[in-house]
Amino acid sequence: MPVISAPHAFNESQLYVDLEPIFGQSLYLKCEGFNFAGSIKLKAATEMVETAEREGVLKPESILVESSSGNLGVALSMIAASKGYRFLCVTDSRCNLSTRLLMEALGSQVHVIADLDANGGFLGARIDYVRALCDSDDRYVWLSQYTNPGNWKAHYRKTAPEIAQRFPKLDVLFVGAGTTGTLMGCARYFRQWHRPVRVIAVDSVGSVIFGGAPGRRMIPGLGMSMRPPLLDESYVDEVIRVEETETIRACHRLARRGFLFGGSTGTVVSGAMRWLAEHDTRDLTAVAIAPDLGERYLDTIYQTNWLQDLYGEDAFSSDAMADDPWAADPASTRSPARRPHLQTGDAGDQRHQHQNRKQ
Numbered sequence: 001m002p003v004i005s006a007p008h009a010f011n012e013s014q015l016y017v018d019l020e021p022i023f024g025q026s027l028y029l030k031c032e033g034f035n036f037a038g039s040i041k042l043k044a045a046t047e048m049v050e051t052a053e054r055e056g057v058l059k060p061e062s063i064l065v066e067s068s069s070g071n072l073g074v075a076l077s078m079i080a081a082s083k084g085y086r087f088l089c090v091t092d093s094r095c096n097l098s099t100r101l102l103m104e105a106l107g108s109q110v111h112v113i114a115d116l117d118a119n120g121g122f123l124g125a126r127i128d129y130v131r132a133l134c135d136s137d138d139r140y141v142w143l144s145q146y147t148n149p150g151n152w153k154a155h156y157r158k159t160a161p162e163i164a165q166r167f168p169k170l171d172v173l174f175v176g177a178g179t180t181g182t183l184m185g186c187a188r189y190f191r192q193w194h195r196p197v198r199v200i201a202v203d204s205v206g207s208v209i210f211g212g213a214p215g216r217r218m219i220p221g222l223g224m225s226m227r228p229p230l231l232d233e234s235y236v237d238e239v240i241r242v243e244e245t246e247t248i249r250a251c252h253r254l255a256r257r258g259f260l261f262g263g264s265t266g267t268v269v270s271g272a273m274r275w276l277a278e279h280d281t282r283d284l285t286a287v288a289i290a291p292d293l294g295e296r297y298l299d300t301i302y303q304t305n306w307l308q309d310l311y312g313e314d315a316f317s318s319d320a321m322a323d324d325p326w327a328a329d330p331a332s333t334r335s336p337a338r339r340p341h342l343q344t345g346d347a348g349d350q351r352h353q354h355q356n357r358k359q
């Protein structure tokens, strides 16, 4: 049992949910929400802060400043509190109320940008605000999750090896894309691995990460209104785009089975289930990453009024839910041929052949 004296010293790194009983397709969901920051962003925040300390960029009198839709802000708030730095988070009106309150409870200052920028997102306006702050006072240190290599290196060093250790015969990895730190760290690691892994990025409709037209996005975490500077598409095998209504249906389906996950997990699971339904998945080992848990989304994706105001009265009726490809009783869609044999204690120790690999 671990005993810690700093909040970032603990992270549950080996917890997976087998989604086959819920969705009728074998998919192992890596849970990244079990740490004191409540999300995968703990890894990027720790890596970026400790690198800045080592390089002498961060000094005792420094004031950390960062643009974040929430989770990185919470992680930095926690680390700043623990290490004695001041922190100012620049977020926008899509940031969940509970996320903002969490940052403030941890002693951070939060500035909320309310006006959309020219791309129909908040990001440009948030970054302009951060730049203006840094120009105004030398004490501000912007780690810049959008460009900082520590963001992807955290996942190259931790997330990907954790998956590789548990699933030595991994075939497919589904990763949601925001700054693309998680995606690029995992993709770079598995490109060098002993066997080929198909890395599939999952993005939300309306995000321009992989091109396309910008559109309304109400769920924070995934998607960007600009191309992420960290992204190198040559490492990405495929991209799946998911509508927010599909995201919400996946979240609610998981919640009805007792697993309360955050919005981006619904996006990744929905995209992954669509991909798995369209491919021959016999003996395929597939993993997806769940970046956080659902409590921060109680007043949004788990709240009926919010859903009806944004997506209409009927979007989540029982009829609409029944239209989902994976909404049928999982027991009726389950087939032994689709389910790789899982040995107790080692989910990856299974004989298989990959049927769908891109040549």
Ligand SMILES: Cc1ncc(COP(=O)(O)O)c(C=O)c1O
Pocket (backbone or CB within 6 Å): 039, 041, 069, 070, 071, 072, 176, 177, 178, 179, 180, 181, 182, 183, 220, 221, 222, 262, 263, 264, 265, 291, 292
């Ligand atoms: C809930 C959630 N999901 C997914 C992501 C995307 O991760 P990344 O920025 O590594 O692409 C984030 C990033 O903040 C997030 O908060």
